[in-house]
Amino acid sequence: QVQLQESGPGLAKPSETLSLICTVSHGSIRSKYWSWLRQPPGKGLEWIGHIFYTGTSNYNPSLKSRVTMSVDTSQNQFSLRLTSVTAADTAVYYCARTDILSGSFDFWGRGTPVTVSS
Amino acid sequence: QSALTQPASVSGSPGQSITISCTGTSSDIGGYNLVSWYRHYPGKAPQLIFYQDTKRPSGISNRFSVSKSGNTASLTISGLQAEDEADYFCCSFASSTWVFGGGTKLTVL
Numbered sequence: 001q002v003q004l005q006e007s008g009p010g011l012a013k014p015s016e017t018l019s020l021i022c023t024v025s026h027g028s029i030r031s032k033y034w035s036w037l038r039q040p041p042g043k044g045l046e047w048i049g050h051i052f053y054t055g056t057s058n059y060n061p062s063l064k065s066r067v068t069m070s071v072d073t074s075q076n077q078f079s080l081r082l083t084s085v086t087a088a089d090t091a092v093y094y095c096a097r098t099d100i101l102s103g104s105f106d107f108w109g110r111g112t113p114v115t116v117s118s
Numbered sequence: 119q120s121a122l123t124q125p126a127s128v129s130g131s132p133g134q135s136i137t138i139s140c141t142g143t144s145s146d147i148g149g150y151n152l153v154s155w156y157r158h159y160p161g162k163a164p165q166l167i168f169y170q171d172t173k174r175p176s177g178i179s180n181r182f183s184v185s186k187s188g189n190t191a192s193l194t195i196s197g198l199q200a201e202d203e204a205d206y207f208c209c210s211f212a213s214s215t216w217v218f219g220g221g222t223k224l225t226v227l
Contacts, residue, residue: 045207108164
């Protein structure tokens with residue numbers, strides 16, 4: 001069964017860039033799409049964007065200007081960069097495998113909390 | 119505020135049935151047959167329990183069922199068991215993005 005694990009700093013300062021990595025195990029990254037999502041405290045989930053193993057990506061319009069995703073097939077990892085963070089970016093960040101045809105997220109990581117604070 | 123509206127909490131006794139609603143608009147739930155549902159035990163990875171409105175992945179109990187009418191989708195859990203206590207959230211494709219409900223905490227009394 002495919003497993004995903006998020007990693008990265010749990011704290012970021014305002015105006016800095018947040019970087020997270022998702023490591024995929026028990027399955028190849030060379031299939032499907034791979035998404036980042038987040039859940040701010042007390043709020044619902046927000047889809048940040050997804051990337052295909054070839055590097056083709058699609059981002060949520062609300063975050064597009066600050067988001068970059070990339071993929072490293074040699075490491076079976078994909079990553080998220082979010083620039084100019086503010087307190088509003090404080091959230092639990094999840095990575096998930098995306099089945100585009102069914103419009104669903106069939107495997108998820110456990111999530112990693114990120115706090116933006118000076 | 120989430121794009122899709124779910125009740126914050128529901129509860130039921132073992133053996134009973136509960137239903138969680140998920141209300142959106144014609145731009146999401148009502149516009150596509152791409153509603154999915156997830157179960158999330160705190161601290162664990164969320165788990166897909168329905169996709170494409172009504173399809174159940176292998177391994178998901180048939181005590182779980184779903185329906186959709188217009189802009190509202192619903193998840194029903196029958197024969198409640200203690201292990202069903204978790205957070206449940208809905209999701210819908212919406213044009214070029216995905217939107218989610220705020221999640222519903224199910225308590226088994």
